Amino acid sequence: MAVTIRDVARASGVHISTVSRTFSAPHLVNPNTRSRVLAHAEQLGYRPNRAARALITGRTYNIGLIVADIANPFFPPLIKAAESQARKHDHHIFVADTNEDPALEEEVVRALAKQVDGVLLVSPRMSNALIEQLSREVPLVVVNRQIAGIPAVVMDVARGARTAIEHLTALGHRRVALLGGPRGSWTSREIRRSASTTARAGGAELIIIGPNPPTEVGGLTVAEDVLRAGATAVLAYNDLMAIGLIEGLLAAGARVPTDVSVVGIDDIMLSRLTRPKLTTVATPTAAAGRAAVDMLLAHGDDRRTNAHIHLQTELVIRDSTGRGPGPHSPADPGDAIAHGGVAS
Amino acid sequence: MAVTIRDVARASGVHISTVSRTFSAPHLVNPNTRSRVLAHAEQLGYRPNRAARALITGRTYNIGLIVADIANPFFPPLIKAAESQARKHDHHIFVADTNEDPALEEEVVRALAKQVDGVLLVSPRMSNALIEQLSREVPLVVVNRQIAGIPAVVMDVARGARTAIEHLTALGHRRVALLGGPRGSWTSREIRRSASTTARAGGAELIIIGPNPPTEVGGLTVAEDVLRAGATAVLAYNDLMAIGLIEGLLAAGARVPTDVSVVGIDDIMLSRLTRPKLTTVATPTAAAGRAAVDMLLAHGDDRRTNAHIHLQTELVIRDSTGRGPGPHSPADPGDAIAHGGVAS
DNA sequence: GACAGTTGTGCAACCGCTTGCATTAATTGC
DNA sequence: GCAATTAATGCAAGCGGTTGCACAACTGTC
Numbered sequence: 113m114a115v116t117i118r119d120v121a122r123a124s125g126v127h128i129s130t131v132s133r134t135f136s137a138p139h140l141v142n143p144n145t146r147s148r149v150l151a152h153a154e155q156l157g158y159r160p161n162r163a164a165r166a167l168i169t170g171r172t173y174n175i176g177l178i179v180a181d182i183a184n185p186f187f188p189p190l191i192k193a194a195e196s197q198a199r200k201h202d203h204h205i206f207v208a209d210t211n212e213d214p215a216l217e218e219e220v221v222r223a224l225a226k227q228v229d230g231v232l233l234v235s236p237r238m239s240n241a242l243i244e245q246l247s248r249e250v251p252l253v254v255v256n257r258q259i260a261g262i263p264a265v266v267m268d269v270a271r272g273a274r275t276a277i278e279h280l281t282a283l284g285h286r287r288v289a290l291l292g293g294p295r296g297s298w299t300s301r302e303i304r305r306s307a308s309t310t311a312r313a314g315g316a317e318l319i320i321i322g323p324n325p326p327t328e329v330g331g332l333t334v335a336e337d338v339l340r341a342g343a344t345a346v347l348a349y350n351d352l353m354a355i356g357l358i359e360g361l362l363a364a365g366a367r368v369p370t371d372v373s374v375v376g377i378d379d380i381m382l383s384r385l386t387r388p389k390l391t392t393v394a395t396p397t398a399a400a401g402r403a404a405v406d407m408l409l410a411h412g413d414d415r416r417t418n419a420h421i422h423l424q425t426e427l428v429i430r431d432s433t434g435r436g437p438g439p440h441s442p443a444d445p446g447d448a449i450a451h452g453g454v455a456s
Numbered sequence: 457m458a459v460t461i462r463d464v465a466r467a468s469g470v471h472i473s474t475v476s477r478t479f480s481a482p483h484l485v486n487p488n489t490r491s492r493v494l495a496h497a498e499q500l501g502y503r504p505n506r507a508a509r510a511l512i513t514g515r516t517y518n519i520g521l522i523v524a525d526i527a528n529p530f531f532p533p534l535i536k537a538a539e540s541q542a543r544k545h546d547h548h549i550f551v552a553d554t555n556e557d558p559a560l561e562e563e564v565v566r567a568l569a570k571q572v573d574g575v576l577l578v579s580p581r582m583s584n585a586l587i588e589q590l591s592r593e594v595p596l597v598v599v600n601r602q603i604a605g606i607p608a609v610v611m612d613v614a615r616g617a618r619t620a621i622e623h624l625t626a627l628g629h630r631r632v633a634l635l636g637g638p639r640g641s642w643t644s645r646e647i648r649r650s651a652s653t654t655a656r657a658g659g660a661e662l663i664i665i666g667p668n669p670p671t672e673v674g675g676l677t678v679a680e681d682v683l684r685a686g687a688t689a690v691l692a693y694n695d696l697m698a699i700g701l702i703e704g705l706l707a708a709g710a711r712v713p714t715d716v717s718v719v720g721i722d723d724i725m726l727s728r729l730t731r732p733k734l735t736t737v738a739t740p741t742a743a744a745g746r747a748a749v750d751m752l753l754a755h756g757d758d759r760r761t762n763a764h765i766h767l768q769t770e771l772v773i774r775d776s777t778g779r780g781p782g783p784h785s786p787a788d789p790g791d792a793i794a795h796g797g798v799a800s
Numbered sequence: 801g802a803c804a805g806t807t808g809t810g811c812a813a814c815c816g817c818t819t820g821c822a823t824t825a826a827t828t829g830c
Numbered sequence: 831g832c833a834a835t836t837a838a839t840g841c842a843a844g845c846g847g848t849t850g851c852a853c854a855a856c857t858g859t860c
Contacts, residue, residue: 114570114593116816127840132818142838159593161570163507163516164816167845172507174571182535182551183725188527195553204567206550207526209539223548226458226505226846227518227571249458249503328725355729381527381672385699387731460846471810476848486808508846511815570816 115156123152135160163227173203175408176224176231178217180294182209184326184352185380186397190234190255193401201409203229212294212325214238218246225250230408233257237296251412253404257298263411263419265403269299269377270306272393272425276347276375277307279391279427281314285345285373285436289338291331291357292322293349300349303377307347319343328356335360344372344436351376351383351392358386358432369434379428388431396423459500467496479504507571517547519752520568520575522561524638526553528670528696529724530741534578534599537745545753547573556669558582558640562590569594574752577601581640595756597748601642607755607763609747613643613721614650616737616769620691620719621651623735623771625658629689629717629780633682635675635701636666637693644693647721651691663687672700679704688716688780695720695727695736702730702776713778723772732775740767 121128126145133140134149141149152158166172175198179187195205206228210216214237221231230251236243240259246252247262255265280288290307293300304320311318319341324330331353338346338357348354354376358368366372368388376383379394403421411417465472470489477484478493485493496502510516519542523531539549550572554560558581565575574595580587584603590596591606599609624632634651637644648664655662663685668674675697682690682701692698698720702712710716712732720727723738747765755761 114816118816128816129818129841130839132816133839136818140838145838157593159566159569161511161816162567163570164511164845165818167505167508167511167816167847168818170845182526183529183532185527185529191526192553192555196555204564205552207553208549208551209536211536211540220548222503223506225503226507249501328729359729382726382729385672385703385726385730458846462846472846473811473848474809476846477809480848484808489808505846508815509848511817511846512848514815 114161115158117158117160119156120149120153120158123156124149136165166227172227172229174228175203175205175405176221176228177205177207177234178210178220178224178231178236179207179234180210180212180217180237181326182207184350185382186350186352186378186395187234190397190401193398194232194405195401197402197405201405203405203409205405210237212237214242214296218242221246221250221252230412232404232408234404235297235299237294239296251408253408253411255400255404258420261418263407263417265400265407265421265423267395267397267400267423268425269393269395270302272377272395272427273303273306273347274310275425275427276377276393277310277316277318278314279429279433280345280347280373280375280436281311281316282441283345283373283433283436284438284440286316286438287319287341287343287345288316289319289321289341289343289346291324291334291338291346291348291353292320293324293326293353295323297323297326297349303347303349322349324349324353326350326353328352328359331356331358332360335364335366338372339364339366345375345433346372347375347377349377351378351380351390354390354392354432355382355386358388358390369432373433373436375433383430391430391433392428394426394428396425399423458505459502461502461504463500464493464497464502467500468493480509510571516571516573518572519547519549519749520565520572521549521551521578522554522564522568522575522580523551523578524554524556524561524581525670526551528694529726530694530696530722530739531578534741534745537742538576538749539745541746541749545749547749547753549749554581556581556638558586562586565590565594565596574756576748576752578748579641579643581638583640595752597752597755599744599748602764605762607751607761609744609751609765609767611739611741611744611767612769613737613739614646616721616739616771617647617650617691618654619769619771620721620737621654621660621662622658623773623777624689624691624717624719624780625655625660626785627689627717627777627780628782628784630660630782631663631685631687631689632660633663633665633685633687633690635668635678635682635690635692635697636664637668637670637697639667641667641670641693647691647693666693668693668697670694670697672696672703675700675702676704679708679710682716683708683710689719689777690716691719691721693721695722695724695734698734698736698776699726699730702732702734713776717777717780719777721769727774735774735777736772738770738772740769743767 117128121131134146198205208220234255253263376392379392383390461472465475478490542549552564578599597607720736723736727734
């Protein structure tokens with residue numbers, strides 16, 4: 113069926129090992145022989161079988177990339193950055209989606225394990241214990257999670273949440289709702305922890321609503337809860353939820369930001385296109401994708417490194433946040449910073 | 457390093473072939489032996505190496521799925537549907553993004569070729585000749601393209617474009633612009649062909665602008681061209697471009713739909729969230745993903761089938777289209793159909 | 801109790817490729 | 831001019847599995 117190394121060897125009148133070497137160690141073969149082999153290979157349409165090669169070398173030149181939901185606009189920029197970074201090192205990325213399902217995450221990692229040199233686990237929902245176990249079966253890099261002994265790339269959402277809450281309290285908000293993300297999300301726990309501390313320090317009450325599915329619908333369905341709780345400002349786990357929430361608030365007759373201010377997290381493309389434009393915490397997704405690939409390539413072999421990369425987040429103030437009922441701070445960031453501008 | 461079939465055989469005191477059979481042909485091994493082997497396998501944490509198995513069986517239980525741009529919201533629903541359909545048949549999907557680059561498409565197909573049972577090529581940008589050549593190296597199913605001898609799933613965008621143009625001419629539009637998609641897109645050619653015919657039949661002039669990159673920016677940058685051309689209505693290659701165009705038109709001071717009507721294609725989630733909500737041609741992306749997987753599984757082995765699946769599209773009328781300057785038809789679809797409703 | 805069937809397991813070749821070692825021919829040093 | 835290198839290629843084992851075939855050891859039959 114497919115043309116193998118044997119066909120090329122036969123056509124060129126050499127041993128298969130010579131053909132093998134023309135491709136993987138050209139300097140070991142006589143230039144004349146090499147070009148003859150290459151010519152025959154070309155003519156027969158021979159392509160080395162990477163899977164067979166991997167069996168012996170242990171290197172596949174593939175990297176697995178697992179995300180919870182490919183339809184969440186947060187992921188594509190990360191994926192694309194990882195792909196282009198991998199390509200620079202002659203690797204290919206295989207993406208898999210797990211539908212926010214921890215069980216599927218495990219299954220997919222195992223399916224990928226022997227076909228890739230390592231797996232990038234982005235915003236995993238499974239338990240630390242399971243991740244540690246899997247990391248014994250295949251080199252892992254986690255993104256948006258911190259686990260001792262496992263290389264990680266984390267975006268500083270804690271600081272992002274702090275900045276967001278400070279922005280809201282400075283605007284005079286005293287009852288702030290936090291829309292939690294999915295169960296199992298490390299990011300969601302970080303945000304919650306940081307937001308709680310910051311709210312307390314700023315004299316505001318934080319009302320926690322969730323966990324919720326990290327989608328528009330997740331935000332839409334809790335709009336009533338937000339209004340019922342009497343919150344005048346909301347920090348959502350991500351932009352998708354924030355956008356859904358705004359839809360829900362508007363549908364319920366509330367104005368944004370006049371009645372309720374809304375802050376998202378991620379700064380997905382979409383957040384610039386909705387009305388009002390969304391105030392949000394920008395996360396460096398592309399940088400995270402690149403860093404994760406680099407980290408895997410660097411630490412793939414050594415198990416249990418503690419290599420961590422921290423990436424900064426930035427608050428982007430747009431049109432979905434405004435004055436609250438309480439006294440607002442003299443250094444109101446809403447005045448100090450241009451609309452659509454960036455503050456850290 | 458990793459535990460292999462030999463380790464399990466040694467631990468269980470049987471030959472490796474018996475271990476192999478406990479996994480791939482359980483009925484051939486004595487129940488007692490089987491459970492003993494399974495126990496040892498479990499205890500050692502043995503996982504069969506799918507790549508090694510594939511070498512001999514020729515089946516990887518993997519499917520490649522190649523898209524032009526994972527960040528385009530058109531693709532994720534298709535990908536997710538394909539993944540869940542594949543999972544039903546115990547297959548896994550590997551997604552790869554090609555950045556709208558035909559050369560990368562070829563490279564990725566070849567990289568995937570031996571590691572998958574077949575490749576789903578969604579909206580490919582490369583030439584027919586190249587696709588035909590690749591289909592000799594690995595089973596292929598193309599989506600949104602028709603090539604003789606290659607199994608295909610096509611969405612009827614021609615009919616969608618016709619319905620969209622009829623909608624516009626019925627509203628009284630006589631100068632309609634068509635924003636073309638990327639070079640190499642079969643869909644774009646189909647739309648153009650169908651829109652031209654329909655516009656002529658409806659007594660309208662069709663102004664073709666493009667090719668353009670199929671993104672928001674692609675739409676945004678041609679907003680001025682649209683105004684300069686004096687078009688009162690626009691059919692865009694996809695929703696992303698339509699949304700970008702609307703942004704551009706609003707920025708230039710034109711009102712949508714009062715001054716210019718805009719119709720997109722795809723009905724991505726986003727088109728329901730922008731203001732005004734987008735009138736668009738809904739394409740059955742999830743169905744296409746499922747159909748493509750089914751088709752590959754059914755026809756993977758036989759080369760050169762002519763199996764084709766056609767899927768219908770539907771015009772969804774929302775808020776971005778309105779009356780044009782000309783006489784509008786008495787059976788104005790804008791009156792006949794409820795907002796947000798669906799017509800075919 | 802000999803015979804034909806079953807059933808369960810082992811043997812060994814093989815999938816497509818890499819690689820350490822042996823072999824041979826050509827080149828170099830003195 | 832001969833030993834010692836060096837360069838180019840072949841040989842064969844092996845990566846982690848699968849599978850056709852042979853071989854026992856049972857089972858049941860008459």
